[in-house]
Amino acid sequence: MPHIEVDGQQIEVDEDGFLITIDNWNEGVAHYFMKEEGIEELTEEHWKLINYLRDYFFQFGIAPMIRKLCKESGFNLKKVYQLFPSGPAKGACKLAGLPKPTGCV
Amino acid sequence: MTFFILQVLPYIAVMIFIVGMVWRLCRWLKTRNVHNVVLTPTPKTSCGVAVRYVKEIFLFRSLFNGDKSLWAGAWIMHVTLAGIIGGHIVGFAFLGQQFIYMGVSADTSVFLSKLLGTTFGVILAVALLYLLYRRLSINEAKLTSYFADYMHLILLLGIVSAGNFMRLVPGYSVGFEVPKIYMIQLATFQPVTIDPLMNTAFIIHLLLVQILLIIFPFSKLVHLVGIFVNRLTVDRSYVEPAPGMPVANAGVSVGNAASSGKKTT
Amino acid sequence: MSVNKYTAPAMAKEKEMRALSIIPVSDENKVKEALKHLKHLVRKFRPLMLAMESCTKCGHCAENCHTYLGTRDSNNIPTNRADLFRKAWKATHTLEGRVFGKLVGAEPLTLDTINKMYAYFYQCNECRRCALVCPFGIDTCEVTFAGRQLLHWLGMVPSLHASVGEAMYRTGNHTGLPKPGLVDTCEFLEEEILEESGVDIKIPIDKPDSDVLYIPSSADFLLNPETMMGAARFFHYLGINWTMSSAIAEAGNFGLLFDQRYTLRFNTMRLLDEVIKLNIKKVVWGECGHGWRAGKMYVPSMTDRPVPVPIVHLHDETAHYIRTGQLKLHPEVNNKPITLHDPCNFSRACNLGAKLREVLNPCVTDFREMTPNHERNFCCGGGSAILFDDPGMYDLRIKFSAKKAEQIRATGIGENGDGYLVAPCSICKAQFYPILEEHDLGVQVKGLIDLVGNALYPPINI
Numbered sequence: 087m088p089h090i091e092v093d094g095q096q097i098e099v100d101e102d103g104f105l106i107t108i109d110n111w112n113e114g115v116a117h118y119f120m121k122e123e124g125i126e127e128l129t130e131e132h133w134k135l136i137n138y139l140r141d142y143f144f145q146f147g148i149a150p151m152i153r154k155l156c157k158e159s160g161f162n163l164k165k166v167y168q169l170f171p172s173g174p175a176k177g178a179c180k181l182a183g184l185p186k187p188t189g190c191v
Numbered sequence: 192m193t194f195f196i197l198q199v200l201p202y203i204a205v206m207i208f209i210v211g212m213v214w215r216l217c218r219w220l221k222t223r224n225v226h227n228v229v230l231t232p233t234p235k236t237s238c239g240v241a242v243r244y245v246k247e248i249f250l251f252r253s254l255f256n257g258d259k260s261l262w263a264g265a266w267i268m269h270v271t272l273a274g275i276i277g278g279h280i281v282g283f284a285f286l287g288q289q290f291i292y293m294g295v296s297a298d299t300s301v302f303l304s305k306l307l308g309t310t311f312g313v314i315l316a317v318a319l320l321y322l323l324y325r326r327l328s329i330n331e332a333k334l335t336s337y338f339a340d341y342m343h344l345i346l347l348l349g350i351v352s353a354g355n356f357m358r359l360v361p362g363y364s365v366g367f368e369v370p371k372i373y374m375i376q377l378a379t380f381q382p383v384t385i386d387p388l389m390n391t392a393f394i395i396h397l398l399l400v401q402i403l404l405i406i407f408p409f410s411k412l413v414h415l416v417g418i419f420v421n422r423l424t425v426d427r428s429y430v431e432p433a434p435g436m437p438v439a440n441a442g443v444s445v446g447n448a449a450s451s452g453k454k455t456t
Numbered sequence: 457m458s459v460n461k462y463t464a465p466a467m468a469k470e471k472e473m474r475a476l477s478i479i480p481v482s483d484e485n486k487v488k489e490a491l492k493h494l495k496h497l498v499r500k501f502r503p504l505m506l507a508m509e510s511c512t513k514c515g516h517c518a519e520n521c522h523t524y525l526g527t528r529d530s531n532n533i534p535t536n537r538a539d540l541f542r543k544a545w546k547a548t549h550t551l552e553g554r555v556f557g558k559l560v561g562a563e564p565l566t567l568d569t570i571n572k573m574y575a576y577f578y579q580c581n582e583c584r585r586c587a588l589v590c591p592f593g594i595d596t597c598e599v600t601f602a603g604r605q606l607l608h609w610l611g612m613v614p615s616l617h618a619s620v621g622e623a624m625y626r627t628g629n630h631t632g633l634p635k636p637g638l639v640d641t642c643e644f645l646e647e648e649i650l651e652e653s654g655v656d657i658k659i660p661i662d663k664p665d666s667d668v669l670y671i672p673s674s675a676d677f678l679l680n681p682e683t684m685m686g687a688a689r690f691f692h693y694l695g696i697n698w699t700m701s702s703a704i705a706e707a708g709n710f711g712l713l714f715d716q717r718y719t720l721r722f723n724t725m726r727l728l729d730e731v732i733k734l735n736i737k738k739v740v741w742g743e744c745g746h747g748w749r750a751g752k753m754y755v756p757s758m759t760d761r762p763v764p765v766p767i768v769h770l771h772d773e774t775a776h777y778i779r780t781g782q783l784k785l786h787p788e789v790n791n792k793p794i795t796l797h798d799p800c801n802f803s804r805a806c807n808l809g810a811k812l813r814e815v816l817n818p819c820v821t822d823f824r825e826m827t828p829n830h831e832r833n834f835c836c837g838g839g840s841a842i843l844f845d846d847p848g849m850y851d852l853r854i855k856f857s858a859k860k861a862e863q864i865r866a867t868g869i870g871e872n873g874d875g876y877l878v879a880p881c882s883i884c885k886a887q888f889y890p891i892l893e894e895h896d897l898g899v900q901v902k903g904l905i906d907l908v909g910n911a912l913y914p915p916i917n918i
């Protein structure tokens with residue numbers, strides 16, 4: 087299994103770079119992935135989405151429907167893509183430490 | 192050597208052909224159609240399936256819908272080949288006299304038989320040459336072909352060319368009588384009386400046909416039978432289940448829903 | 457694990473395979489094991505046996521396969537793809553192969569061939585266009601099915617397929633959506649419908665004693681909300697006592713795509729169990745191509761019990777209600793230029809081609825057919841869920857969809873940047889979301905029931 091190194095700690099990720107266990111997440115992980123995703127800095131808007139995703143995941147065990155994410159955060163899809171260039175599923179979820187979405191997505 | 196070709200090999204070739212084909216067919220029929228893998232849209236009735244079956248097998252429908260030039264080459268090749276095989280049988284049976292029953296004279300009948308046979312022979316040779324040219328010139332056909340694929344065409348070409356040679360070159364014709372007697376002698380297990388030296392083209396023709404019979408069950412030529420088996424798998428009728436869902440409180444809800452939808456516009 | 461020199465998707469690790477109850481075979485034993493499976497599979501399945509032994513290599517399938525058209529890679533010619541299997545079969549189980557070897561296209565199986573199989577059987581979309589054009593009806597999709605089955609037994613499955621299989625065992629759907637998430641999502645969609653159309657429509661889950669069990673694609677809960685809303689609108693309009701089940705909120709069946717034994721049967725039996733539990737009278741399948749093929753064609757041959765209720769597709773039903781004039785539709789709300797992509801499994805395996813048009817035509821004002829269409833349509837390039845994101849595979853997805861892009865462009869629906877591409881299949885949708893952007897087509901993806909739902913309950917703010 088591949089690993090990433092954040093603040094001197096080895097953290098396990100899958101082939102696509104998503105965390106294996108969400109419990110290993112910390113803000114350092116988000117900062118680490120930020121560079122991979124080509125995001126210059128994590129603004130308040132980024133954190134709003136990340137925190138929303140994490141809250142939803144802990145409550146329901148899955149990432150929210152993209153439409154719901156947009157509605158609840160107040161950002162439209164275009165804005166989400168501006169914040170996370172690889173999109174809500176592959177970008178935002180990764181920074182939030184959620185597992186990679188499976189299925190026909 | 193010619194004795195072997197004329198008297199011994201025919202029995203071996205026919206035995207291998209028959210046993211080989213039976214073995215091949217048994218091997219195929221031992222497998223099962225586990226799941227329903229029809230290609231849709233399917234005909235709804237068995238009659239429709241029969242029509243589809245005939246179109247696919249005798250008119251090469253799928254090929255026609257896809258690639259007209261390959262269809263033309265392949266269809267003409269198969270039809271003339273079938274015609275020629277049929278012609279051989281009719282020739283043995285009637286010695287070229289079959290058209291008398293259509294009201295022509297004996298001479299005209301023989302002339303027509305020869306004309307038909309020669310025409311088909313030439314067309315078949317042209318069609319085979321086209322198919323060979325296609326395999327050699329079209330990139331996709333080249334990419335899919337193996338040595339054997341070219342050899343099958345060349346073998347058929349050899350048989351047809353020997354046949355055409357006998358037809359077209361004066362002095363090499365064997366007529367109707369000689370092959371008939373030869374066939375009867377073979378079929379009744381008598382020593383053949385044909386003069387081995389009389390016609391090299393005939394011997395070559397015969398030898399190549401026997402090679403064809405021997406390799407037939409062990410080559411892609413079994414598609415002759417394969418198409419019948421495979422078409423029965425993908426072309427089947429399918430009857431759809433009846434539509435319509437159990438509706439709990441039909442009238443009320445439909446009316447309400449429709450009008451509430453309208454109101455909001 | 458040897459490094460695969462062919463472009464192939466990331467493979468599931470041993471841990472993931474063990475979650476599917478498969479112990480991966482070591483490289484040393486792969487050839488031996490593969491030959492065992494090969495013999496078993498070819499001797500069992502007639503279409504596979506016929507593909508092995510009656511192909512004439514005419515090459516007609518080449519120009520009809522979008523994967524070959526998009527890549528010009530000779531291994532993507534259907535008959536050559538089948539050769540990955542056929543060569544080994546000929547070399548070990550035919551007289552001509554043993555005597556003449558390579559001259560007749562026979563070659564002993566090697567580890568390299570197995571790696572090549574993994575690459576090219578997962579570059580096949582299983583769209584069956586080759587079966588359609590083959591003069592003998594030889595179905596290379598059947599060879600791909602068998603090839604993927606063999607690879608599964610060797611422990612070689614893409615991560616994507618394995619993770620979906622695992623999520624299905626765990627949660628009853630492919631996205632791993634647990635019941636609380638499902639309920640929350642449906643409540644959200646109920647609010648959305650109320651807001652959009654002003655009607656209060658319930659989306660029930662696990663409601664006992666329902667008449668109709670609707671089997672949605674779980675991707676509809678993440679990516680395609682309008683499809684789920686459209687289906688809810690349709691059922692509500694007819695006043696049907698319907699429900700979904702949290703135990704099988706999944707129209708897809710990846711068993712069809714990588715394991716036609718255990719996984720296919722497991723998912724199928726899961727459905728039948730729910731039918732009994734909820735006292736269902738009829739099962740209605742949602743917009744999912746391969747899943748509907750599994751539901752329609754494979755349920756009867758896979759279940760361990762007789763199937764107690766009819767199983768139909770949503771669009772069998774919509775077509776019926778439209779034909780009988782029981783739906784009042786407002787096509788003017790769907791006034792964008794629209795074209796229809798026939799999902800391969802619908803048109804070539806499930807007889808839905810004509811019905812899709814019966815449904816679409818009265819729901820829209822500007823429908824333009826793409827050519828070719830119906831059963832001659834080309835695949836979206838994502839068929840059989842090869843929705844891989846690995847850079848090499850993603851690049852191939854773009855190439856596989858080149859023919860599709862050409863077809864869409866020819867309809868002219870994207871000229872003003874507001875066209876709708878109707879693709880009633882979750883895999884097609886998932887493929888099209890990024891691919892339409894890659895080809896810059898100016899077109900949006902929609903499901904078919906989305907438009908029906910809109911036409912039934914027009915949006916308030918139109």
